[in-house]
């Protein structure tokens with residue numbers, strides 16, 4: 108421990124005591140050394156008795172600086188952990204920090220470029236366009252083609268500060284974990300680990316640039332989302348350069364209305380975008396707060412979103428996606444047993460969970476939602492309630508699902524804010540239905556077969572040998588057995604050989620037919636069908652003639 112980290116630890120403890128955060132722990136979880144600490148710092152203690160717990164936590168985090176502010180913002184999205192009042196209080200934390208000296212910004216930029224700014228840029232503006240806790244944004248124009256760009260550069264020493272604060276946070280979380288016991292639902296260590304992954308991702312701007320390039324390519328032909336062009340050759344870990352955009356902040360409804368933006372279309376496109384990113388591309392922007400989303404100024408009748416800051420992206424496994432889609436469909440069918448089973452099948456809750464009790468708990472939270480008309484039901488809210496319930500059954504936190512739930516809640520909130528009559532179910536249904544159809548329809552089967560063809564191509568030649576080896580073992584075993592057993596084995600050998608040929612022929616014919624339907628090149632399809640038919644004839648001829656042994 109360095110002197111600096113001891114001083115920081117003291118600052119954190121003093122702030123916590125000042126806002127009476129220790130009082131928020133249940134009395135039975137207050138060990139003697141806590142009491143001693145309170146006694147030693149009695150003059151500092153709880154000067155904000157009049158304020159509620161959430162507000163006290165918010166003020167303390169505000170005072171502790173950027174890393175804690177970002178942590179508070181992240182906590183505010185964990186509505187599966189916090190009550191709505193606490194979450195709303197923490198969501199008010201503002202990540203506004205004074206800009207750092209432009210001379211330092213210049214120095215950092217030149218260090219990354221390994222050249223003076225003037226070699227690549229004209230009109231570099233020393234006054235930053237925006238300044239946040241992790242980075243600062245400056246405008247300039249590219250010397251090579253005069254394009255308007257922005258330079259995003261990390262704050263000096265931000266990595267060191269983040270890591271020092273993260274270390275303290277994880278120590279505090281481990282300590283709390285011990286106080287609360289193994290079966291606590293708050294899981295502070297897990298929450299801090301989650302935060303570490305997020306914030307460490309934000310410290311690597313190159314990663315943000317690569318995410319933006321991928322997302323831009325996914326939506327290159329889209330009329331719903333635009334991602335600014337990244338100048339990849341000028342992107343590094345501590346500096347990225349991208350096209351400068353000119354849009355209206357999505358939260359500025361007055362400006363959007365003033366230019367006659369089609370808000371209904373815009374709201375629907377938001378929901379469409381979310382489902383396309385999740386279900387089509389499996390790559391979604393997971394930090395869609397208002398500062399990162401803008402709306403195009405041109406063609407207000409055909410508006411599109413402009414997305415910035417791709418530092419936090421989410422992906423789901425194919426299984427997670429399927430369970431998720433099935434969860435929604437089971438919810439709309441009011442099939443609560445299926446929901447409970449899905450949580451167990453997916454491994455989100457442990458296999459020994461009492462299905463009946465879980466089903467009941469799900470029913471209690473979901474059933475009242477149907478008191479509203481179907482089009483008013485929020486998918487994000489459904490997920491949130493399901494996760495809250497599942498946590499009571501010790502759901503293992505799935506960070507990717509929490510990201511998804513948080514993004515969904517935000518997109519739906521945004522959609523409703525832009526166009527209060529937005530019919531979420533009608534907008535989302537085609538995506539879910541199409542995706543489910545693709546999962547079980549002939550297309551999905553063809554895709555699976557295509558995916559597995561290399562495996563079969565590799566292992567099919569080994570099959571006869573494997574079967575032969577198996578039979579040989581059987582034969583060796585039977586050498587000393589009686590004749591009947593010998594005859595039986597011979598019969599089985601023939602049957603096995605014939606079955607193998609018949610099954611292989613069926614696989615080849617099915618594959619060939621599916622490939623033919625998929626407009627694939629003709630020769631592999633016909634070849635596969637031809638070989639299939641030949642094997643079928645061989646298999647049929649080699650089957651055992653006598654049914655009796």
Ligand SMILES: Nc1ncnc2c1ncn2[C@@H]1O[C@H](COP(=O)(O)OP(=O)(O)OP(=O)(O)O)[C@@H](O)[C@H]1O
Pocket residue numbers: 202236237238239240241242243244257259335349350351352353398399415416418
């Ligand atoms: N390509 C761009 N064109 C125009 N303005 C931009 C561009 N990129 C960023 N900005 C401006 O800079 C602000 C901060 O950018 P960005 O969100 O990428 O930074 P950040 O440090 O990650 O901030 P936060 O932590 O709040 O997300 C944006 O809200 C926007 O106003």
